[in-house]
Structure formats: C-alpha cells, structure tokens
Amino acid sequence: MKGIQLTGHGGPDKLVFRDDIPAPTPGPRDVLIKVSAAGVNNTDINTRIGWYSKTDGDRSDASWSGEGLHFPRIQGADACGKVLAVGAQSDPRLLHKRVLIEPCLQEADGKALDRPWYFGSECDGGFAEYTVVAARHAHAIDSALSDVELASFPCSYSTAENMLTRSSVSASDVVLITGASGGVGSAAIQLAKARGARVIAVTSPSKAEALLALGADRTLDRNDDLAQALGKDSVDVVIDLVAGPPWPSLLDVLKPFGRYAVAGAIGGPMVTLDVRTLYLKDLSLFGCTVLGETVFSNLVRRIEAGDIKPLVAQTFRLDQIRDAQTQFETKAHIGKLVITIDTAR
Incomplete structure (x- = not known):
C-alpha cells in the first residue's frame, strides 16, 4: 500500500513516501479500514522531533506511553475511512460502515493495554491507504459531512471534549481558552458554547474576528x-494548550475553587508554580491525555447532531506530508490541515 513512514526522530526529511508498504492484517478483535482522509496534528510534529522525551540523548521515552518508538512508524492520529473487513470476534455490523477512529487506544493486538497508546505513535496510524485498529475504537458515524471534514475532528475535538468533561464545564461557567485558534482551542470554543458557557479566547489579533464568529464571547x-x-x-475554568512563562497568570485569574485543565505546552513545558496560589484558592488542576470512557462517543453524537462544525483550513495529498507539517508549524491557519489519502500518487 501507499503510505508515509517516519524513519526516525528529526526533521521533515524523516518522513518518507512509499508505495510498497505491506498492508496490515486485522486480528480477531480488529477491523481493517480503508483510510480516506487524515488530519495533521501537533502531536505528529512532537513525535517526529522526540519532544515527548524527558531524557537527553537516546529518546528512549519519546512517546505518549513514555516508551521509545519503533521505526519505521506510520503517523496520523486523525483518520476517517470505511471498514473493509472485521475480525472473527469483532462486531460484524461495522462492515462497510464509515468510521472515525478514537485516537486514544485502550486495546491493541487483541489485548487490553496497561497504559494507553496513541494512534500513530505506539502503533501505525492513518497516513496510509489502510490501517488496523481494535473494533472498539472504530466508531460508526452517520453524517452528511465529507470524509475530509470528519477527519478534522478526532484528535483535536476529543482532546477538547475530554478537557471540558474533566473540568466539569457547564452553562454557568466563564471559560478562558489559550491557544484558541489551533485545532484543540477552536474545538474547545465550540464545545464550551454547546454547553452554554461564556468563552474568552486568547489569540493573535489577526485571528480575533474569526474566533468571535466561531462563538467566542x-x-x-x-x-x-x-x-x-x-x-x-x-x-x-482555564483550558490551556500553551503553558510557558505566562502560566502563573492563568491561576491568578481563576476564581476560588476554579478548575484548570491542560493538554499541551506549545509555549514551553516548564512553568513556575506558587503553591500558595494552588492551595489558598482551593484550585483543581487536571492533566488531560487519556480520554474518558464516554468522551469519544459523546463527540460522535455532537457531530451527528450538528452541534459543532468542522474547520478545515487546507488539504494536502499524502505525498505532500512534509509540506503539510511545515505549514502546520507556521500556525498561520485556523482549524485543521487534512491529508487526502485517496489522491495519493
């Protein structure tokens, strides 16, 4: 099959387009999916450059699970496609269904995982013509949206939904969202507004009008x-994707008993915490990676109901993956960049 292999940690040159990759075979509890579109995410770049590693040199912990990656690896956490085959122990009703893949995996190779994997990190993902995933993580979806539009949802929107769920956002809340023009931030705006919350979005002036049109107050x-x-x-509530040097100000603006949820650190992972602020204001801090049990299914229902809309900034062919990741790093877009697998050369 055609696909993009990440051959090691490093720059975009580590992404290699190939047309002779063996197609995967589903196990008894898996489904085989023909991928039609796959979104580009910050985690793709972080994984490629080894950003998740907390050790110097060998990057033996440079993955979501804290273990080293095995190369070559097919990245792509966001994937939309059609089920072509189901394993003997999988739900036969999934056959021929259009599905979204839940990117946070609790099962792989027929076994429950002690520590969750991320699709396209600890296992091969969606930047290829075909992929395999445990049937429990393939969610059938009934929507008039295109495959490209649907591929903009899984990673960013499930991350945002998980953060809002963990921090118990409701209609009575004022929610501050950092990095609000990115994939997760723009998703959080929509999902917070769907709950009836008041939203304050932190962004660059050039993107302010677009975020107000999206629903930010x-x-x-x-x-x-x-x-x-x-x-x-x-x-x-603070929904934070940035962290970095200004981080203490996020706790300063939280009310007593306020809630802080974080799922990114694009401004820098090291911050300064005055513990007195934390305990004197009775704050709750939530690190958000593993999706709650009902988060992805709730997201699918919101998509089907039309409560949220896709934001596709640009599409690329599969063989343009280096261009897509380079464009992603400019942060000049609002919403998602999506790879169209069907038009792969």
Whole structure:
C-alpha cells in the first residue's frame, strides 16, 4: 500500500513516501479500514522531533506511553475511512460502515493495554491507504459531512471534549481558552458554547474576528496582562494548550475553587508554580491525555447532531506530508490541515 513512514526522530526529511508498504492484517478483535482522509496534528510534529522525551540523548521515552518508538512508524492520529473487513470476534455490523477512529487506544493486538497508546505513535496510524485498529475504537458515524471534514475532528475535538468533561464545564461557567485558534482551542470554543458557557479566547489579533464568529464571547491578545484585562478571580475554568512563562497568570485569574485543565505546552513545558496560589484558592488542576470512557462517543453524537462544525483550513495529498507539517508549524491557519489519502500518487 501507499503510505508515509517516519524513519526516525528529526526533521521533515524523516518522513518518507512509499508505495510498497505491506498492508496490515486485522486480528480477531480488529477491523481493517480503508483510510480516506487524515488530519495533521501537533502531536505528529512532537513525535517526529522526540519532544515527548524527558531524557537527553537516546529518546528512549519519546512517546505518549513514555516508551521509545519503533521505526519505521506510520503517523496520523486523525483518520476517517470505511471498514473493509472485521475480525472473527469483532462486531460484524461495522462492515462497510464509515468510521472515525478514537485516537486514544485502550486495546491493541487483541489485548487490553496497561497504559494507553496513541494512534500513530505506539502503533501505525492513518497516513496510509489502510490501517488496523481494535473494533472498539472504530466508531460508526452517520453524517452528511465529507470524509475530509470528519477527519478534522478526532484528535483535536476529543482532546477538547475530554478537557471540558474533566473540568466539569457547564452553562454557568466563564471559560478562558489559550491557544484558541489551533485545532484543540477552536474545538474547545465550540464545545464550551454547546454547553452554554461564556468563552474568552486568547489569540493573535489577526485571528480575533474569526474566533468571535466561531462563538467566542470575547478575545484577548496573547500578550495581554490577563489579570489587568479580566481582573483576578474572574474565571471559573482555564483550558490551556500553551503553558510557558505566562502560566502563573492563568491561576491568578481563576476564581476560588476554579478548575484548570491542560493538554499541551506549545509555549514551553516548564512553568513556575506558587503553591500558595494552588492551595489558598482551593484550585483543581487536571492533566488531560487519556480520554474518558464516554468522551469519544459523546463527540460522535455532537457531530451527528450538528452541534459543532468542522474547520478545515487546507488539504494536502499524502505525498505532500512534509509540506503539510511545515505549514502546520507556521500556525498561520485556523482549524485543521487534512491529508487526502485517496489522491495519493
């Protein structure tokens, strides 16, 4: 089959297009999927460059699970496609269904995982013509949206839905979202508004109007002094994708008993915490990686109901993966970049 193999940690040159990759074979509890489209994510770049590693040199922990990757690896956490075959122990009703793949995997190779994997990291993902996944992670979807539009949802929107679920966002909450123009941030705006919350989005001035049109009630410049702009103790929930040096200000604007959820650190992973702020304000901090049991199925229902909409900024062919990841790193877009597998050369 055709696909993109990541041959090692490093730059875009480590992504190699091939047309002679053996197609995967589903096990008894798996399904075989013909992939039609797959979204590009920050985790693709992080995995390629070894960003998840906390050790110097060997990058033996450079994955979501904290273990080393095995190369070559087919990346692609977001995937939409059609089920071509089901294993003997899999639900036969999935056969020929259009599906979205839940990217946070609790099962692989017929076994429950002690520590979850991420699709396209610990196992091969969606940047290829065919892929295999445990049947429990292939969610049939009934929607008028195109495969490209559907491929914009899984990783970013499930991450956002998980953060909002963990931090118990409701209609009574004021929610501050950092990195709001990215895939997860723009998803969080929509999903928070679907819950009836008031949303304040932190972004660049050039993207402010687009986020207001998406549903944000207010935008702030990423260089603004948050405490001055909002006042201390003014926000119920912070949804953070940025971290970095300004991080203490996020806790300053949280109300007593406020909730902070994080699933990214594009501004830098090291922050300064005054523990007195944490305990004197009775704050709750949530690290969000593993999806809750009902998060992805709830997301599928919201897509089917039309509660949220896809944001596709640009599409690329499979053999243009290096261009897609390079474009992604410019952060000039709002929403998702999507690879169209069917048009692979």
